[in-house]
Amino acid sequence: SAVISQKPSRDICQRGTSLTIQCQVDSQVTMMFWYRQQPGQSLTLIATANQGSEATYESGFVIDKFPISRPNLTFSTLTVSNLSPEDSSIYLCSVSQGVTYNEQFFGPGTRLTVL
Amino acid sequence: GQQVMQIPQYQHVQEGEDFTTYCNSSTTLSNIQWYKQRPGGHPVFLIQLVKSGEVKKQKRLTFQFGEAKKNSSLHITATQTTDVGTYFCAGLGGSNYQLIWGAGTKLIIKP
Numbered sequence: 001s002a003v004i005s006q007k008p009s010r011d012i013c014q015r016g017t018s019l020t021i022q023c024q025v026d027s028q029v030t031m032m033f034w035y036r037q038q039p040g041q042s043l044t045l046i047a048t049a050n051q052g053s054e055a056t057y058e059s060g061f062v063i064d065k066f067p068i069s070r071p072n073l074t075f076s077t078l079t080v081s082n083l084s085p086e087d088s089s090i091y092l093c094s095v096s097q098g099v100t101y102n103e104q105f106f107g108p109g110t111r112l113t114v115l
Numbered sequence: 116g117q118q119v120m121q122i123p124q125y126q127h128v129q130e131g132e133d134f135t136t137y138c139n140s141s142t143t144l145s146n147i148q149w150y151k152q153r154p155g156g157h158p159v160f161l162i163q164l165v166k167s168g169e170v171k172k173q174k175r176l177t178f179q180f181g182e183a184k185k186n187s188s189l190h191i192t193a194t195q196t197t198d199v200g201t202y203f204c205a206g207l208g209g210s211n212y213q214l215i216w217g218a219g220t221k222l223i224i225k226p
Contacts, residue, residue, distance in 0.1 A: 042203065042216045043158065092157060103148060104214075106157040 002027055002095050004107035012113045013083050020079045021110045023093030028073035033104065034066070035092040043092065049076040083114045117142050119206045121217030129225050134191040136220035138204035145207045147180055147187045148214070153200040161189075161202075191222070199224055 003026040013019050023032065032049040047055040047068055055068035070076040080087050093107040121138045128134050138147065146165045150158040162171055164180035164187060171178045177190045187206075191198055204217040 042218045044216075045214070094158075103160040103163055104150075104158075105160065109157050 002029055002105045004093060004095060004105060006093055006107040006110050008110060010111040014115055015083055017083055018079055018081045019112060020077050021091055023076045023107055025074045025095050029095040029097055031096040032070060032076045033094045034078045037090045037092060085114045088112055088114045117208060117215055119204060119215045119217045121204055121220055123220055125221045125223060127223045127225050128194050131193050134194050134222050135188060136202050137188050138217045139186045140206050142208055143184050148205045149178060149189055150203045151200050158203060196224055198222055
């Protein structure tokens with residue numbers, strides 16, 4: 001199984017600013033994903049981070065608001081831009097091997113609070 | 116769009132009682148995965164079911180995939196405090212071949 005770290009683990013940000021979350025994996029992986037999870041709720045997929053190309057966004061999520069980078073097979077970043085209180089949530093990075101949705105390993109998450 | 120319905124939302128049990136959560140999809144799934152999320156933690160993969168009618172066991176946990184590959188269940192026998200958390204199913208399917216997450220069932224042990 002892959003070991004995933006995320007930075008920061010939590011942050012409190014002001015409205016209108018941006019936060020960049022880093023996801024680092026201890027081995028090369030095929031697929032990397034970014035999720036959002038409200039407390040007590042299920043997971044919502046934001047996008048699939050593609051190595052060397054633009055991320056694939058799910059319905060309701062756009063690149064201007066959630067720019068994603070994936071420069072190599074072990075690292076990705078998610079930026080949440082122009083923050084509003086509605087962006088307060090837990091953001092999770094996950095990884096999977098193979099070309100389809102096999103078992104996913106999740107990072108510890110980043111808890112974002114927007115004031 | 117495709118949905119995976121998961122029930123119940125919560126289940127309160129006495130320690131030692133059994134626990135079951137059910138997932139039902141509107142369309143046929145390629146596979147279904149189960150995850151456990153402890154309070155304050157992140158989801159942890161438990162198992163993946165692929166075949167129609169498949170049944171898999173992990174100690175006190177029994178996972179089933181329906182014959183039509185539209186429903187699945189997780190049954191825990193004789194719950195322990197270590198079982199506390201939220202159990203999610205995630206079904207793979209749909210025209211976009213996406214992983215669709217259930218809402219989760221929270222297992223609560225009565226004091």
